[in-house]
Amino acid sequence: MLSSPYPVPRLRTWRAAMIIGWTAGIAAGVWVLTDPPLSYDSIGLALTIVWGAMLAVGSGLAAIGHLTQRYKLELPGLVLALGGVVIYDYLSWQQTLTTSPGSGPRALLLIVLACTLIARIRVLIYMDRQARQRVEMRDSAV
Numbered sequence: 001m002l003s004s005p006y007p008v009p010r011l012r013t014w015r016a017a018m019i020i021g022w023t024a025g026i027a028a029g030v031w032v033l034t035d036p037p038l039s040y041d042s043i044g045l046a047l048t049i050v051w052g053a054m055l056a057v058g059s060g061l062a063a064i065g066h067l068t069q070r071y072k073l074e075l076p077g078l079v080l081a082l083g084g085v086v087i088y089d090y091l092s093w094q095q096t097l098t099t100s101p102g103s104g105p106r107a108l109l110l111i112v113l114a115c116t117l118i119a120r121i122r123v124l125i126y127m128d129r130q131a132r133q134r135v136e137m138r139d140s141a142v
Helices: 012-034 043-068 071-097 101-141
Strands: none
Touching: 012 043, 012 071, 043 071, 071 101
16 A cells, blocks of 8 residues: 555544544453453353454554554554444344343444444545556556
8 A cells, every 4th residue: 555645634633533533442442351341241252352452453553543644554453443343233233132222322323433434444445546546657657
């Protein structure tokens, strides 16, 4: 992937929101790893540890990517965070459809988050592909 230009608007609010959001993602992942929810047992507990680790590491990479303005770091972070969100959403839907119908709003909000992550991943891949094509055209013209 090309590392420049970093495909985000040059807005302080954008950068601050991303750093605060990804810091919250790190905190959520670490929190789950240090004190997993008691509502999950057996395979649910194992999946909780996996999604917590994926969210913590992915959020860390995405935060570093935003701080250093390198989407080579942000993209794998987004993919890891997305994996964690998808696992957590699966567990939330499992609760919603079996023992805790009140968990439905959380499960739906996780879909909103997953779709936002997918959209950012897609934008980064699209922009990288366009930049690579421009470089190839420039190099072939020389």
